Amino acid sequence: MAVFRNDFRSWLRTQLKPGWTESIESGDDKSFAEISAGFDFMGWMRVIGGSGYGAPLWPREYGGLSGESWMVQTIREELGRYRLPLFGVNLLGVGLAGPTLIDHGSDEQKSRYLSKILTGEEIWCQLFSEPGSGSDLSSLSTRAVADGDEWVVNGQKVWTTLAQFANYGMLLARTDPEVPKHDGLTYFILDMKSPGVQVRPLRQMTGSSEFNEVYLTDVRIPDERRVGAVGDGWRCARTTLMNERVALSGVSLDVTSITGGSRKDPWATFLDGLSDRSDPVARQAIAQLYIEQECKEITTFRANSARLRGETPGAEGGVNKVFNAEYNQRRSTFAVDSAGMGGIAWLPGNDLAQNRAQAFLRARANTIEGGTSEILRNQIAERILGLPRDIDVDKGAAWKDNRRN
Ligand SMILES: Cc1cc2nc3c(=O)[nH]c(=O)nc-3n(C[C@H](O)[C@H](O)[C@H](O)COP(=O)(O)OP(=O)(O)OC[C@H]3O[C@@H](n4cnc5c(N)ncnc54)[C@H](O)[C@@H]3O)c2cc1C
Numbered sequence: 498m499a500v501f502r503n504d505f506r507s508w509l510r511t512q513l514k515p516g517w518t519e520s521i522e523s524g525d526d527k528s529f530a531e532i533s534a535g536f537d538f539m540g541w542m543r544v545i546g547g548s549g550y551g552a553p554l555w556p557r558e559y560g561g562l563s564g565e566s567w568m569v570q571t572i573r574e575e576l577g578r579y580r581l582p583l584f585g586v587n588l589l590g591v592g593l594a595g596p597t598l599i600d601h602g603s604d605e606q607k608s609r610y611l612s613k614i615l616t617g618e619e620i621w622c623q624l625f626s627e628p629g630s631g632s633d634l635s636s637l638s639t640r641a642v643a644d645g646d647e648w649v650v651n652g653q654k655v656w657t658t659l660a661q662f663a664n665y666g667m668l669l670a671r672t673d674p675e676v677p678k679h680d681g682l683t684y685f686i687l688d689m690k691s692p693g694v695q696v697r698p699l700r701q702m703t704g705s706s707e708f709n710e711v712y713l714t715d716v717r718i719p720d721e722r723r724v725g726a727v728g729d730g731w732r733c734a735r736t737t738l739m740n741e742r743v744a745l746s747g748v749s750l751d752v753t754s755i756t757g758g759s760r761k762d763p764w765a766t767f768l769d770g771l772s773d774r775s776d777p778v779a780r781q782a783i784a785q786l787y788i789e790q791e792c793k794e795i796t797t798f799r800a801n802s803a804r805l806r807g808e809t810p811g812a813e814g815g816v817n818k819v820f821n822a823e824y825n826q827r828r829s830t831f832a833v834d835s836a837g838m839g840g841i842a843w844l845p846g847n848d849l850a851q852n853r854a855q856a857f858l859r860a861r862a863n864t865i866e867g868g869t870s871e872i873l874r875n876q877i878a879e880r881i882l883g884l885p886r887d888i889d890v891d892k893g894a895a896w897k898d899n900r901r902n
Pocket residue numbers: 622623624625626627628629630631632633655656657658659708862865866867868869870871872875887
């Protein structure tokens with residue numbers, strides 16, 4: 498482990514601007530600010546994505562290191578230490594699309610798409626949720642109808658993160674309405690620049706537009722962009738969803754720790770906002786948050802180990818997703834509370850205060866995105882605790898006969 502860490506550190510030194518690592522090691526914040534100014538985020542994605550360190554668990558032939566889960570942890574620690582972003586804009590590509598293609602894609606699809614996902618050259622989005630189908634995803638209505646060696650797709654997706662920047666989307670569509678809802682779905686790779694794809698950004702309470710509505714009108718997809726068999730979309734989608742839970746449970750999702758593309762120690766960020774560092778209640782709260790973070794890391798490590806053993810990430814991913822979402826809300830609430838009046842009002846130019854408030858508002862979405870905490874708790878109850886299943890009134894009936902809103 499120490500050898501790997503040293504190798505990674507040496508590699509970082511060769512890739513970053515001269516003085517980057519040294520200024521952090523010597524605590525020279527002023528030099529670091531000068532060296533890191535104008536950090537080329539996309540350029541960095543290409544560098545780390547092309548090195549194998551961007552996805553150490555992926556097989557070597559597809560741009561990973563065929564590595565072990567402790568490597569993920571080591572890389573994350575070193576990136577945090579050197580204030581580098583842990584994930585790029587292609588979180589959905591690396592975290593969701595890549596593992597799904599590795600498990601279910603054809604050899605041609607793997608060699609065509611995987612390396613460009615890693616380098617961030619092709620951004621991906623996830624076209625699953627619809628206005629009438631979120632928690633009950635398998636009830637979705639977007640239709641794909643075969644036409645020669647193409648599919649013609651019509652429907653609407655919503656909440657599609659990054660669709661406005663994406664080159665490709667993981668699309669789940671209904672290909673057979675005559676069978677029960679889980680059995681009539683097929684998984685496609687959608688070229689987001691295809692005629693008939695209309696993306697409309699939605700504005701959130703944070704002020705930014707992370708996600709979009711996506712309208713699909715007579716969009717044609719060649720059959721070679723189908724992932725898995727016709728009607729096997731739910732199995733492929735489950736791989737995406739399970740990996741989404743692992744990906745979201747490992748992310749800090751805390752923009753207070755990111756400054757200008759570089760990462761700041763989140764605990765230092767909390768202390769910056771504290772009016773009285775000797776306050777025993779605040780100190781106890783920070784210690785509690787720290788302990789919870791460590792527990793979370795260990796569970797993420799177990800989930801990654803299971804994935805490496807070839808097991809589909811399951812229980813740990815769900816448990817950690819629920820925990821991480823609520824933890825993030827507790828942490829961002831603490832950050833705002835402990836800053837007192839500074840938590841809600843600040844002078845122009847105070848990026849720290851602005852980021853802190855933004856993180857607090859953004860964290861509200863954590864218990865919804867990637868499956869709500871209520872739904873995940875249902876799954877934990879059923880699959881881990883063995884409690885009776887949630888009622889499904891549509892069970893066994895053809896999708897076309899199901900009641901929908
Ligand atoms: C920031 C953000 C980003 C997102 N990005 C994407 C994306 O990129 N791609 C994508 O496809 N989707 C995305 N989503 C959508 C997300 O997956 C859905 O919002 C989520 O699955 C919930 O679906 P819904 O919004 O339709 O709520 P609904 O399913 O309508 O649920 C409404 C409420 O009812 C509760 N509920 C529903 N059914 C049950 C039940 N059986 N038992 C108990 N409670 C229940 C839910 O927990 C929730 O509180 C994103 C969402 C957010 C907030």
